[in-house]
Amino acid sequence: MPEGDTIHRIARVLGSELPGRRLDLVALHDTGEIAELTGRTVDAVRALGKHLIIEIEGDWSLRVHLGMNGRWRRLHARERRPRGATVVLVTGEAAYVCERAYRAETVRTSALGRHPKLARLGPDLLADPAPVAEAVARARLPGYAGREIGDVVMDQRVAAGVGNVYKSEVLFECRIHPRTPVGALTDDQLTTVYETAARLMRLNLLTRRRTSVPLRRRATPSSQRFWVYMRVGKTCLDCGSRIERFLQGDMGRSTYFCPTCQPLS
DNA sequence: AGACGATGCGGAC
DNA sequence: TCCGCCTCGTCTT
Numbered sequence: 557m558p559e560g561d562t563i564h565r566i567a568r569v570l571g572s573e574l575p576g577r578r579l580d581l582v583a584l585h586d587t588g589e590i591a592e593l594t595g596r597t598v599d600a601v602r603a604l605g606k607h608l609i610i611e612i613e614g615d616w617s618l619r620v621h622l623g624m625n626g627r628w629r630r631l632h633a634r635e636r637r638p639r640g641a642t643v644v645l646v647t648g649e650a651a652y653v654c655e656r657a658y659r660a661e662t663v664r665t666s667a668l669g670r671h672p673k674l675a676r677l678g679p680d681l682l683a684d685p686a687p688v689a690e691a692v693a694r695a696r697l698p699g700y701a702g703r704e705i706g707d708v709v710m711d712q713r714v715a716a717g718v719g720n721v722y723k724s725e726v727l728f729e730c731r732i733h734p735r736t737p738v739g740a741l742t743d744d745q746l747t748t749v750y751e752t753a754a755r756l757m758r759l760n761l762l763t764r765r766r767t768s769v770p771l772r773r774r775a776t777p778s779s780q781r782f783w784v785y786m787r788v789g790k791t792c793l794d795c796g797s798r799i800e801r802f803l804q805g806d807m808g809r810s811t812y813f814c815p816t817c818q819p820l821s
Numbered sequence: 822a823g824a825c826g827a828t829g830c831g832g833a834c
Numbered sequence: 835t836c837c838g839c840c841t842c843g844t845c846t847t
Contacts (some may be wrong), residue, residue, distance in 0.1 A: 557828040606829075624828045625840050656840065658829070712829095720828060786827080786844095806835070807830075 558622040560717020561760040563603040564682050566628050568761070570652065571601035574610065574645070581646035584660050605680050605716025609668065617665040618643065619673070623658025678715040682761070686754035691715035692746045695738055705741060706734025707805040709749060718753050721785050724812040725768040726753045728784045733820040734804060734811045784812040792817060
């Protein structure tokens, strides 16, 4: 389930192994082998919200977005590679293979800032230091005042990286009902929302499986991963109420909350 | 064994 | 405003 933390985890692995390596083969699903990139060296790997950017010598970059089902695997260069891989990078003994990604393309590194999918992206909440003030400033732009915070916190133009799991978990942690209009939140509340999102995602750079439990001190069953996400009808671990779900935003995304801990005021 | 629901996002209406 | 993509994990029979 790729959200910003997933992409940062991938960037950390690829970023520790690829820079400085010479690429023996670069292939994309739709364009096939890209001969221009053969023999070039990887300069850097970084995450920008949910986008992964692999910078390659000579003003080249690859932009990869995993969408829902994409994943990266590292294989031995001689291992049989899955057919239809979205991205294949071979360097020496290793092959880095991305399957079922939503999108992968080459972009000139110098043009990344003008790329339509990247230019409008809000600051990456996993950047260091976390760009909380910038995220809050964007959420305060006039167009967002009447929109629901559950919808806005996932808006990649406000802050990049937050997905549907974090939306529910962060707002539970902040005790804010997902339907609260942004205009009804105080600056302190909005700051806390983005601080919490940044803190929670950062914590999950250290875990194997995403969870929001380590954010809080109270003892919980070890199987407990989330407070409200995917827990419709189950009891709130703080107050015992039943967790509820509704569909939110243009895309009708599932949103989970505790009606007692997160009252709509 | 089979049904159901889930991550992000674009596109159709 | 809603649907579909594609695959995987969890829950129900």
